[in-house]
Amino acid sequence: MHLDHSHDGPSAVSADARRPDGSRRALRIGLGGPVGSGKTATVAALCRALRDELSLAVVTNDIYTREDAEFLLREAVLPPERITAVETGACPHTAIRDDISANLEAVEDLEDEVGPLDLILVESGGDNLTATFSKGLVDAQIFVIDVAGGDDIPRKGGPGVTTADLLVVNKTDLAPYVGSDLSRMAADAKAQRAELPVVFQSLRGEPGVRGVAEWVRAQLSAWTA
Amino acid sequence: MTTATGGVRALAWIVARDDGRGGTSLPVLDGGGPLALRRTRGSGAEARVVLVGAMSGPLGGDHFTVEADVEAGARLHVGSAAATIALPGQNKGDARYEVRLSVADGGELRWLPEQLISARGSDLHVTTRVDVGASGRLVLREEQVLGRVGEEPGRLSSRIRVSVAGRLVLDQELACGPGAPGGWDGPAGLGGCRAVGQLVVVRPEFADAPVAARVLGDGAAVMPLAGPAALVSAVAADALRLRGLLDEALESLGSV
Amino acid sequence: MSRAALLVLADGRFPAGGHAHSGGAEAAVKAGRITGAASLEDFCRGRLHTAGLVAASLAAAAALGVDAVALDGAADARTPSPALRTAGRKLGRQLMRAARATWPSAELDDLARRFPKGAHQPVVLGVAARAAGLGAVEAAYCAAYESVSGPASATVRLLSLDPFDATAVLARLAPEMDRVADRAVEAGRRVVDDGVDELPAGSGPLLEIGAEVHAAWAVRLFAS
Numbered sequence: 001m002h003l004d005h006s007h008d009g010p011s012a013v014s015a016d017a018r019r020p021d022g023s024r025r026a027l028r029i030g031l032g033g034p035v036g037s038g039k040t041a042t043v044a045a046l047c048r049a050l051r052d053e054l055s056l057a058v059v060t061n062d063i064y065t066r067e068d069a070e071f072l073l074r075e076a077v078l079p080p081e082r083i084t085a086v087e088t089g090a091c092p093h094t095a096i097r098d099d100i101s102a103n104l105e106a107v108e109d110l111e112d113e114v115g116p117l118d119l120i121l122v123e124s125g126g127d128n129l130t131a132t133f134s135k136g137l138v139d140a141q142i143f144v145i146d147v148a149g150g151d152d153i154p155r156k157g158g159p160g161v162t163t164a165d166l167l168v169v170n171k172t173d174l175a176p177y178v179g180s181d182l183s184r185m186a187a188d189a190k191a192q193r194a195e196l197p198v199v200f201q202s203l204r205g206e207p208g209v210r211g212v213a214e215w216v217r218a219q220l221s222a223w224t225a
Numbered sequence: 226m227t228t229a230t231g232g233v234r235a236l237a238w239i240v241a242r243d244d245g246r247g248g249t250s251l252p253v254l255d256g257g258g259p260l261a262l263r264r265t266r267g268s269g270a271e272a273r274v275v276l277v278g279a280m281s282g283p284l285g286g287d288h289f290t291v292e293a294d295v296e297a298g299a300r301l302h303v304g305s306a307a308a309t310i311a312l313p314g315q316n317k318g319d320a321r322y323e324v325r326l327s328v329a330d331g332g333e334l335r336w337l338p339e340q341l342i343s344a345r346g347s348d349l350h351v352t353t354r355v356d357v358g359a360s361g362r363l364v365l366r367e368e369q370v371l372g373r374v375g376e377e378p379g380r381l382s383s384r385i386r387v388s389v390a391g392r393l394v395l396d397q398e399l400a401c402g403p404g405a406p407g408g409w410d411g412p413a414g415l416g417g418c419r420a421v422g423q424l425v426v427v428r429p430e431f432a433d434a435p436v437a438a439r440v441l442g443d444g445a446a447v448m449p450l451a452g453p454a455a456l457v458s459a460v461a462a463d464a465l466r467l468r469g470l471l472d473e474a475l476e477s478l479g480s481v
Numbered sequence: 482m483s484r485a486a487l488l489v490l491a492d493g494r495f496p497a498g499g500h501a502h503s504g505g506a507e508a509a510v511k512a513g514r515i516t517g518a519a520s521l522e523d524f525c526r527g528r529l530h531t532a533g534l535v536a537a538s539l540a541a542a543a544a545l546g547v548d549a550v551a552l553d554g555a556a557d558a559r560t561p562s563p564a565l566r567t568a569g570r571k572l573g574r575q576l577m578r579a580a581r582a583t584w585p586s587a588e589l590d591d592l593a594r595r596f597p598k599g600a601h602q603p604v605v606l607g608v609a610a611r612a613a614g615l616g617a618v619e620a621a622y623c624a625a626y627e628s629v630s631g632p633a634s635a636t637v638r639l640l641s642l643d644p645f646d647a648t649a650v651l652a653r654l655a656p657e658m659d660r661v662a663d664r665a666v667e668a669g670r671r672v673v674d675d676g677v678d679e680l681p682a683g684s685g686p687l688l689e690i691g692a693e694v695h696a697a698w699a700v701r702l703f704a705s
Contacts (some may be wrong), residue, residue: 063702087704089501090638099496101575353689384682396558398682406534407657407684408527412514413505421686438563438693443512446693451557451566456594458561460686 019111026057026117027223028107030096030133032160033144035126038170038203040068042144043123045209046216047077051080051120054118054220057110058081059103061092063125081114092125100137107137129158140219142212146171151180154188162192166199166215173202232286232316235260241272241332243298244402251301253294260289271300277305283322285348292325295332295361301305305338308370308464310378313315313346319380324353328361328427340420340464343402347379352386359390359427364453366471368422368456370464371401371415378402378419387425387454394452395425418444418460419465426478427454436478445470447477487611489583490606491623493630498575502529502568503635503703504628508691510639518646521636525629525654531627531683534661535559536603537621538680541669543607545622547677549592549600556601556678562689564696566601568705574599580609588612621665625658626651635703 017188019025031039043058048142050056058078060068062085069085072078084106088095095102107120124140133141143164145153148171154161161167167189182200189198198209237256244250249272256262256358259278267273276291283289295301311320322341343349357363367385371378380402387395399421401409408414415421424435431453440446445459457474461467489495505528508651509515509522515524560566577599581589589612592600599605615697633647664681671679692705 067700087501087701089503089635089704090702091500094500098494099498099500101496101498101569101578102501104578105571105574249513259581333628347696386678386682393554393558393678396555396678396680397561397684399684399686406530406532408523408525408685411508411523411527412512413522413524413527413531413688416514438696439688440697443694444690446562448561448689448693449563450561451554456561458686458689460690462661 003143005162020085023116024224026107026111026115026120027220028120028122028138029219030122030124030138030141031144032096032124032127032131032133032141032164034128034149037126037144037146037149039123039126039144040071041203042212043121044072044075044077044168044207045203046121046213049209049213050119050216051078055116056119056121057114057117058083059106059120059122060085061088061095061103061123061125063088063090063092068123068125082110085112088125093127096122096124096133096137097131098135103137119170121160129153129156129160132159132163132220134200139223140165142168144168144170147175147180147182147185148178151185152188154185154192157192161189164196166197167193167211169200170197171202172200173204226434230316232284232288232320233259233320235287235289237262237276237291239274239301239303241293241295241299241301243296243364249301257331257368259283260291260380267302271302271333273304273416274348276303276305278305278309279376283320283349284312285320286314286316286318287320288323289321290323290325293327293334293336295328295334297329298331300333302335303338308340308342309338310342310344310373311347311381312344313348313379318346319350322349322351324351325356326353326365328355328357328363330358330360332358333362334364336363336365340370342370342373343381344373345377345379347381349379349381351381351383355385355386355387355425357387357389357427359462361389361427362429363425363427365425366422366447368420368464368467368471369399371419380404385425387427389427389452389454394450394454394455415460418462420461420464422459422467422471424457424471424475425454426457426475430455431455441470445474447474482614482616486615487619487623488620489611490613491626493634495579497579498572499627499631501704502572502631503639503705504631505688505691505695505705506600506632507639507701507703508695510636510689512691512694514687515636515640517640517661518642518650521633521642521647522650522653525632525650526657527685528632528688529625529629529654529657529661531576531685532688533625534665534683536628536680537624537661537665538668538672539601540607540610540620540624541617541665542672542677542680543604544610545673546611546615547667547669547672549604549608550595551677552604553596553600555680556604559680559682559684560601561684562692564692564705565689569601570599571704572599572602576602576605576609579614580605580612584609584612586612588628617666617669618662621662621669622658624667625661629654639702672697
């Protein structure tokens with residue numbers, strides 16, 4: 001009999017790195033950020049960039065039931081059985097931080113039903129600057145803001161901007177039209193985040209999501225090492 | 226029928242049996258008084274019985290029992306000649322109406338009585354217990370109308386239990402009227418509706434192909450139960466609209 | 482027994498998934514049946530005496546150690562709406578996870594093994610109460626309170642109802658919650674002696690029908 005039999009029981013209760021059968025579970029990466037900053041578009045682009053090299057799945061947390069999941073289904077970025085929508089009762093930040101039970105069920109069901117998986121992307125519903133993922137749910141998190149939301153967002157900080165493992169400043173192609181100063185955003189982000197990485201991206205043209213995809217690959221190498 | 230100090234005790238008992246010639250015989254057809262029974266012309270293999278109440282009832286203190294046993298391969302249809310009205314009685318205490326039905330393997334029961342009307346001041350407890358064999362078939366309708374036109378309802382509680390092959394698939398109690406637990410007429414209960422009813426349909430084929438859940442407007446839903454059975458639950462402003470909803474739902478489930 | 486454990490289990494912040502469910506309030510709000518504090522109170526009262534009493538009795542019986550499989554079957558028979566059966570099992574599974582992490586116990590592990598996709602939430606609640614060192618009374622109170630606190634907090638979000646008004650509704654229902662918890666514990670004790678048929682079976686027709694109407698919507702805020 002094992003002294004530590006925490007993995008012999010039925011399904012795991014929290015963020016254990018091993019599944020009940022002892023295999024290593026998929027890496028879970030959360031994507032959060034304000035409404036309209038391009039979270040779903042980034043998830044779609046990541047799926048297209050990574051789906052040929054990795055076994056992946058997506059969990060969405062929508063304010064209105066299944067909108068983001070249905071966008072991903074329409075865009076056909078993954079087969080439908082690899083996309084799950086969690087219903088959040090008008091509080092998407094609660095479902096990714098304070099009460100992660102529904103999301104944990106969703107990631108475990110995906111691993112059981114379409115696994116083995118290398119990577120699960122957990123997308124938060126569009127929320128405010130304070131919404132972050134629980135460490136019980138994801139291994140790393142990306143916070144997505146955009147230049148059109150105001151170039152003072154990095155300066156203002158907040159848990160998402162300051163502590164996310166990766167900050168993505170999206171829609172850089174719009175900067176000239178909305179009067180956002182990219183170098184100022186970069187300097188403010190550096191001041192808030194010290195050594196934590198920042199990626200500026202535009203999904204409307206090359207290199208698109210490549211920077212974020214590279215970062216995800218590096219996370220995955222570290223996870224499976 | 227006996228009249229005791231506590232009110233009237235009445236019993237009706239029907240046994241339906243496959244007559245071996247493609248029809249159904251009724252070796253037992255016992256009833257009387259408020260629970261008189263009459264055999265009417267059936268259709269095909271089905272025997273048809275009508276409950277003809279010779280007096281209105283049940284009144285306070287009365288205790289009525291109706292029992293029907295459908296044996297293997299038999300087919301029985303039971304209806305009633307008119308609505309049953311629960312009235313206040315001279316005897317103290319509540320009235321009880323007990324229905325005990327059984328359908329053996331290969332048997333079929335269509336239990337389609339008219340409405341039960343809960344008149345002001347009445348106090349009636351209805352219990353319905355149905356045991357259906359694994360390959361038995363059932364259509365059961367119950368409709369409750371709260372008060373005659375423009376009248377406050379009496380107190381009514383109705384509990385139904387249906388089991389299929391020994392396993393309970395439905396256990397439900399409705400309590401309404403004065404003295405019922407609070408909120409019965411509110412937005413979680415009847416929402417001001419004065420007619421409430423349900424259909425229970427048991428068919429062996431539902432085990433492999435359960436009905437799909439669906440709604441009929443805001444006041445009715447067809448729901449697959451946890452077993453080879455379906456429940457149609459409906460509320461409506463009056464008895465006529467309620468019957469319309471239940472008929473529509475039954476039609477949507479196809480013929481038995 | 483630690484009475485404070487009840488506060489942990491009954492806390493609305495206990496991470497067991499309740500926040501995503503409205504207990505039927507979203508359907509009732511959309512249908513115009515809940516429009517403010519008075520109709521919310523009437524809704525909650527009706528739910529407390531039907532689904533709430535059934536849930537509290539199941540929880541009390543489970544807390545007394547009655548076989549979970551029998552109780553789960555009894556819960557199925559008392560929940561005609563398939564949308565509500567699904568929601569009940571989903572919430573049960575989420576509660577199982579939270580309870581196992583909070584109060585590790587062999588009984589909870591065993592329940593999770595027998596119901597990998599979840600048992601009905603009140604059954605899990607009763608076993609969780611046992612694991613937390615609580616008894617049938619506490620389990621019944623917890624279920625009775627949840628049957629009304631969920632719709633109340635959902636209505637605050639759905640109607641922008643004054644949260645003080647919603648909380649006052651819960652406070653006014655407190656004496657009735659006491660009675661429901663008492664009845665539930667009595668029922669739970671009868672179940673120990675005479676089996677699950679002793680459980681109450683109260684139903685609110687519009688709760689069941691409304692749950693099916695709600696499940697058919699393409700767009701909604703709450704899962705049930």
